[in-house]
Amino acid sequence: MMDDQLAHWIITRCVEFTKSSSTSYDPRVQVTTIQTLNGMLSSWYPDDLLEVLYQYGTLDNFFNDFIPSLELNHTQLLCQYSYQTRGLPVVKHDGSAMFVITKDITEFLPVQHVCCDLDKEIREVTTNMAMTNESYVHRNEIRSKLNTMLNNSWFNRGLQVSTFGSTATGLGTDNADLDLCISGPCFQPLDDPIKLKKTEGSIYNMTFLARKLRKIGMRQVKPITAAHVPICKFRDPRFKINCDINTNNLHGIENTNMIIQYMHLDTRIRPVLFALKLFIEAKEINNTRRGFLNSYAFILIALHYLMYVQEPPVIPCLQNLSLKSCITGTCNNNEKRTIQGRDVRYHSCIRVVNTMAPQFDSKTVSQDNNPTLWYGKNTKNVGDLILELFAWMSNPFNLVKPMSLTINGHVHLPWGWKGSQVVFPDPFDPDRNIARSCTSAGVETISQEFKLACDTLNKGLKFMDVLKPNNYAT
Numbered sequence: 001m002m003d004d005q006l007a008h009w010i011i012t013r014c015v016e017f018t019k020s021s022s023t024s025y026d027p028r029v030q031v032t033t034i035q036t037l038n039g040m041l042s043s044w045y046p047d048d049l050l051e052v053l054y055q056y057g058t059l060d061n062f063f064n065d066f067i068p069s070l071e072l073n074h075t076q077l078l079c080q081y082s083y084q085t086r087g088l089p090v091v092k093h094d095g096s097a098m099f100v101i102t103k104d105i106t107e108f109l110p111v112q113h114v115c116c117d118l119d120k121e122i123r124e125v126t127t128n129m130a131m132t133n134e135s136y137v138h139r140n141e142i143r144s145k146l147n148t149m150l151n152n153s154w155f156n157r158g159l160q161v162s163t164f165g166s167t168a169t170g171l172g173t174d175n176a177d178l179d180l181c182i183s184g185p186c187f188q189p190l191d192d193p194i195k196l197k198k199t200e201g202s203i204y205n206m207t208f209l210a211r212k213l214r215k216i217g218m219r220q221v222k223p224i225t226a227a228h229v230p231i232c233k234f235r236d237p238r239f240k241i242n243c244d245i246n247t248n249n250l251h252g253i254e255n256t257n258m259i260i261q262y263m264h265l266d267t268r269i270r271p272v273l274f275a276l277k278l279f280i281e282a283k284e285i286n287n288t289r290r291g292f293l294n295s296y297a298f299i300l301i302a303l304h305y306l307m308y309v310q311e312p313p314v315i316p317c318l319q320n321l322s323l324k325s326c327i328t329g330t331c332n333n334n335e336k337r338t339i340q341g342r343d344v345r346y347h348s349c350i351r352v353v354n355t356m357a358p359q360f361d362s363k364t365v366s367q368d369n370n371p372t373l374w375y376g377k378n379t380k381n382v383g384d385l386i387l388e389l390f391a392w393m394s395n396p397f398n399l400v401k402p403m404s405l406t407i408n409g410h411v412h413l414p415w416g417w418k419g420s421q422v423v424f425p426d427p428f429d430p431d432r433n434i435a436r437s438c439t440s441a442g443v444e445t446i447s448q449e450f451k452l453a454c455d456t457l458n459k460g461l462k463f464m465d466v467l468k469p470n471n472y473a474t
C-alpha cells in the first residue's frame, strides 16, 4: 500500500489545483473533475500518477481509499450524479467523478429530499396540466368541420385532415395550438408543391385555402406561404383554439408517431418530456424567430439525452436496431417504408423490460403481437432525470456538440450547415438541420435558463417555481 505521507502529498497537490482552477460559480465550493486531475498529475507529476494507477487502478479508487482515512472533512469525492443531486451548485463537467472541496457539505440540501419530491410533483403536474378530454373533443370537432369543408370544396378526392404535434402526442396543454395536416390518396409523389402552391384552386395554395377557411367562419386566417412547409394559421371562434394547417407534409405525422412510440417504451418518458415542454414554453425559449429552438428540437434533444447521455441508457434508438427477431410481424421497420422519398422506418416492435426497476416498464400493450424485448437498467426516477437533463442543458458546450437521434458521436455535416450553432439532423431527413434557427446568443440564453432552473430546484424549491418569471434582482 502507498504510505500516508505520499498519499497526503498527492491529495494536497489535487486540493491546491482544484482551488486554483475550480469550475464552480459558487464561492462556497471548489470543484474539478477527476479527468482534469488525471491530466494535471500526468503532466506535472507523472511518476506519482503511475504509482497511484499501479496500486489502485484508477484515481477514483485512490481517493475513495484515502480521503476518509485522512480525515479531510472538507474534501469529497462525488460522482457526477451524486454531485448534482446533493444540491451543490451546477458546474461544467465531463461525466467523470467530481473532486469537491467545501467547508461544510451540510450547508447543502440532502439529495433524496429534492428528487423524491420533484419526482412526485412532476408526475402530478403531468396529470393535472395535460390536455383535458373536453379539449380533445373540441379539437376533434374542428377536424371534422374541416373534413366536411375539404370534401365540399374538392369533391371526391378522399381528402382528410389528421392531427399531429402536441395534440396527438399528448404533450400539449389546453392552450396548445392545434396542428393539422391535409392528406389523401390524390396526392402524387410527382406533385410539385412549389408550382402548385401558386396555382388557383390547388389544395397546396395556402391563399386559396385561407379563403375557404374564412368562408366557414374561421377567424384570424393568415396564410404563411414562404415557410419551409407553407401553412395557414387560423382561430376557431367557437372553441377559441389557434390552429396551423398544412398540405401533405406527412413527415410531421411520422415524427409525431415516432415520438408517441418512444413515450410508450417507458413510463418516465412522457413526464420528462411534458415537464421540459412546460419549461421551454414558460421561458419562451421555444421561439425560432428569436434565435432559439422549436419544441420539436427540444423533444429530440431530450430523447438523444435519454439514449446516449444517460448511463445506463433509459431507452434504445428505435431507428438504429438491427434485430433479426422482427422480420415478421407489423413492425414499422419492415419493408422499405418511404414517405416523399425519405426512409421513415423505425422499430414499433420494441418493449422495454427494466431488469432493475420494473415499475418503469411501459403498461401500454404493443401493437405488435411479438414484441422484441430490450433490457434496460436505468433506475433513476423522473425527478432525477429532469434534474440531470436540466444540468446537462445548462452547459452550452453540450448544446453546440452535434447531436443526433440515430448516431451517437460524429454527425456528418452537409455543406451549408457550416455556421449552424446547434446541429441536429431530422431523424427522417438527415440533410435537414432542425436546430438551424439557434444563434450563439440563443445557446447562451437557453443554457442560462436551464442553469437558473437547476439552481432553483437544487435549493429545494418546487418545479412550479421554476415555471415562474425569473427574478433577476435576487
Ligand SMILES: [Zn+2]
Residues within 6 Å of the ligand: 323, 326, 331, 332, 333, 334, 346, 347, 348, 349, 350, 372
Ligand atoms: Zn421491429
